[in-house]
Amino acid sequence: MTEFTLYTFLAASLGLIAIGIGGVILSRNLFRIVLALSIAEAGGNLLLVLIGFRHDAIAPIIEPGRALTTMVDSIPQAMVLTSIVIGAGVQALALALAIRARASYGTLDMGIMRARMEADINRVAGAESAASLHAPASSSTLLTERKA
Amino acid sequence: MSWADLIVLLMVVLVLATAFATLFLRNLLGAAVATTLVSLAVSVFYVILRAPDVALTEAAVGAGLSGLLLALAAKRLGLWHIEVQEAGLDERGDDPC
Numbered sequence: 001m002t003e004f005t006l007y008t009f010l011a012a013s014l015g016l017i018a019i020g021i022g023g024v025i026l027s028r029n030l031f032r033i034v035l036a037l038s039i040a041e042a043g044g045n046l047l048l049v050l051i052g053f054r055h056d057a058i059a060p061i062i063e064p065g066r067a068l069t070t071m072v073d074s075i076p077q078a079m080v081l082t083s084i085v086i087g088a089g090v091q092a093l094a095l096a097l098a099i100r101a102r103a104s105y106g107t108l109d110m111g112i113m114r115a116r117m118e119a120d121i122n123r124v125a126g127a128e129s130a131a132s133l134h135a136p137a138s139s140s141t142l143l144t145e146r147k148a
Numbered sequence: 149m150s151w152a153d154l155i156v157l158l159m160v161v162l163v164l165a166t167a168f169a170t171l172f173l174r175n176l177l178g179a180a181v182a183t184t185l186v187s188l189a190v191s192v193f194y195v196i197l198r199a200p201d202v203a204l205t206e207a208a209v210g211a212g213l214s215g216l217l218l219a220l221a222a223k224r225l226g227l228w229h230i231e232v233q234e235a236g237l238d239e240r241g242d243d244p245c
Contacts, residue, residue, distance in 0.1 A: 004149055005156050009193065012160040016186070019167045031176050031225060035183045038214065039167050042190045045206070049199050059198040077199045084202070088209050088217070095221040102225055 002055070009050050016043025030098045030108045034091060041087040045080045052076035156196065163189045176227045177219075184215035 020040020027033045052073030060074035098108065105113045122128065163186055170182040187210035194203035222228055 002150070002153060004153050005196075008153070008157050008160050009197065012163060012193070015160075015164045016167055016190075019164070019171065023171045027171065029176065031222070031227060032171065032179060034221075035170050035179055035218070038183050039170060039186055042187055042206075042210065045202075046190055046193060049194060049197050049202060053197050057198065059200055061200075072198050077202050080199075080202050081205050084205050084209050088214050091214055092217050095217060099221060099224050108225065 006050070006053070006055065009046065013043045013047035013050060016040065016046065028110050030101065030110060030113070034094045034098060037094065038087070038091055041083075045083055045087075048076045048080050048083070159189060159192070175229065177222050177229065180215070180218040180222055183218065184211050187211040187214060
């Protein structure tokens, strides 16, 4: 275990975080966004464990009869232990939200879902939906009532 | 650079490739399996980094429970297809579940 391995793990964790965040930003499918979030979380946990690592240390287990030597930092490990379980909870919540969103809007595609959501909001608000971003509905009833 | 370094480097490259596969696989069930594989490989990394307790939890929760959650959600979302899904299949899920 040399210094090279540490940099390899650092590249792994940073790469996992980058891939995860990139997937969250760039994906259109809601299910794939949840997957990318899970990957980013794994990379962040790996980075946290890597912070407390020493290449000349042993695992933080104290045995009777063994002389105390240098151990890796166990505080980030305990925190990461919590973070893994919380990550599973967050993933379950995100999947539940995805299931509810698909039940409401009938699709997992973010673009289609956004269009249907805006149409829903406009219908409830009584405003006519904008034709496009460049030609917005200028005579929205909400705005005219507010002015009057 | 010893053999252990080379093996770790190979594993890291494979994990990053698996993470990329999650973003680019057409089959969303396969993407979920790739995510679970990333969690499993990261648990092996924890063993190498001398954090055996974290490795146990990651293998049980990150790979086991999370994979189960993803599989059940994929079933509920109508993504349970073994064969390669074509490009239009994302819009095919238009029926409310």
